[in-house]
Every structure is written in structure tokens, then in C-alpha cells.
Amino acid sequence: MSEPVEGSVRDGEPVEQSVRDGEPAAPAEREAERELDQSASGAAYRPVPGTAGDDGADGRFWSRRRVPAALLALLVAAGAGLLLFDIASVRAGRPGMRWRRSLAGELASRPLDDTWVLAGAAAAVLAGVWLVVLAVTPGLRNLLPMRRRAGDADVRAALDRDAAELVLRDRAVEVSGVQSVRVRVRRSRVAVRAVSHFRELDEVRSDLDTALGDGIRELGLVRRPALSVQVRRPAGKG
Template structure:
């Protein structure tokens, strides 16, 4: 009889996605456009329903509805006002479709997804603040302005001593390390500009 060695405990399956897995942008709930559209539709529908009910009760239709019916009856389709109203309605419809099909929340940068059920993001202002703190640690930097975008981070630093090329190189290294520590799904490119302080007078 032969025996085989004990293989030991079976390792648990790691269901985490690999590093660099695609992290999609966060979707906006679009509260303001939805509220405005709902209010306009509700007000228009309520006013029209009230007028129709009043006419059914034997009263005269409101002046705006009689004027609108007259305009629709007498104006041709190629009238400039009709074309302008149609163009406006088409633009509003395209805008609503764009809002429905795009995620929005451009100010939130998605982070790498370590676990499939956990999503995290960083506000662009928080990214700029973290990178500003990292830049201020570089020797020779007097002040820094950081502007973080979705794909690029613009850094303007003022150095009051040391060679500008050395300060720029140290800034690029420090900021590259800072961007890597943020664990963003799409790390933005860093553009650094270094200048001397302006002389007063």
C-alpha cells in the first residue's frame, strides 16, 4: 500500500481582481435636471388638465390655449418661429439624452478596485491638496499651486533658492511618487513649472 503526502490546507480562492482592473467613473444622480424637468412637466400637465376640465364644465378655454391652437392652425411648417421651436425642442432632447448616457461627476477620480464589491474615489480637490503637501516638502520650494484635472495635474511652484532644474527634478519625482500612492485607476500626468518669486517694486 502506498501513501501520498498530506497536501495541507487548500488555499482560499482569491476573488480580488488583478491590480489595474478597470474602474469606471461614478454616475451622477442628476437631481437638479430631473427636478427641473419634473416641475416643468408637472406644471404644464396640471395647467392643461385644469383647462380641459374647465372647458368640459362649460367654461371658456384659457387665452393661451386658444392662441396656441390658432397659431398651430395658421402658421406653416416652414415658419421661422416653428423651426426655432422645433430646434429648441431638439436641443433640449439631445441635452437630456447626453445627461442620461454620460456618467457625470467629473470631480471624482475613481481609484483602483482591490475588491469587486468596493468602489472608491477621490475628489480632485483632495488630490490637489495631497500633491501640494508633497510638493511643499521639496527643498527650495516657497509656494505651490496645484490644479488637478481628470487626465493632467498642473503644478506651479515658486523656488527662492537652489537651481530651478534641480527643484523641478525633485518636484517631478516627489509628485510622481505621490500620484502612485493615491492608487488612482487612471493616474494623471503631472506637468511642473518652477519660477523665481517676483520682485516687488
């Protein structure tokens, strides 16, 4: 004997679960209900607009800088090992390496304003500045941070630039009159270059502004980039 029991509410309507002799529904039935629930509530999978208190505080994702760190570690380890070997060789009564003796002699004899000394100092400064920039900047410029869903404060998401460009390009080609389009997405600006083979250019540009503006909003990015649209005729046509 089974009787309907109201369970969870989906899409504003109660869902009935069958109970047989006091036992819950079979796993296969629960799985079927779950699949029906996902197919029926497609609105839950659409991009969620930012909350009223969302001020874009979520910053960019930070890179671990594995490649620069590994290269620097290998360089320092190789230099330290070579220097340690040379010092141990000198302590053992053998002559030092020719390159170290030559370098010491050059540093002792060349003035500070020598071209090679200045070039080496400039290279060392540039390398230091590069390492400092890598240390204080987030990196991962290809990832665009997305707004967090309400109630999911511990979950962060990002959208790849290529995926954002593909979405916006698909929207642009749906505009009447657009023959081809090129989209470039940056953190602060979306640059669109379109070719229109019919309709007035101002009308096509206006429709692109509307369609792509809606598309940028639906991407759900923390920092909404500005939109720049240029429309021209195909080559050889006025």
C-alpha cells in the first residue's frame, strides 16, 4: 500500500514521493525525480545577477608563479653549487676556476662607469624589478573573476577570456546585417570590429551595442568591461 507524501518543493509546486509500507521511494525513483527536477528548472542554471550589495570586491585569481620560481631556484642553485665547488677546490690546494679569477680581475681593474659594468648592473636591476612585479601582481590575466552567488560566499568562479569572446561573438553574428565580427575581451574593455554587408552602419552599430551590452551583463563578471564597437563595410565597397 502506498500513499502520497509531500516532499521538497520544486518550481513552486509540491513533489509527491511514494512510500510503500513505511519505506521511502526506491533509489531509481529518486534519481528519476532528480533528473526531472533538473530538466524542469532550467532557470536555475542561468547566470545569476549580482546582489544589491555587490561592489566588485572580489579580486583576480593569484598565480602560483611556478615557472619563474622554478627558473630562479634552478639558477640560484646552479650558481651556488658552482661557487661552492670552486671554493672547495681552492681550499684543497687547486687553482680556482679561470672564469672566477678573470671576473675578479675585471671587477678590480674596470672603473664603475665602464660600459660592461653598467650593462651588468642594468641587467641585474631589470631582473630584480621583474621578480618584484611577479611577486606583487596576481597574474592569470586570462581568467575574468565572476560575481559570487548569494549564499555561496566560499565559492569563487572565473570565466576564460576565450569563452567570453566566443559567447559575445555568437551574439554579434545573430545581429541582422553582420557579415563577420572580431571580438577581443580585456579586463576593462571589450573591443568589437564588425563587417556589415547591408543595412545602415548606424543601425547595425546600435543593434550590436544592445545585444553585446546584454551579453556582457549576463556574463556575470565582477568588473563589467566597457564596450567599444566599430562597424565598416567589406573591403572594396563604399
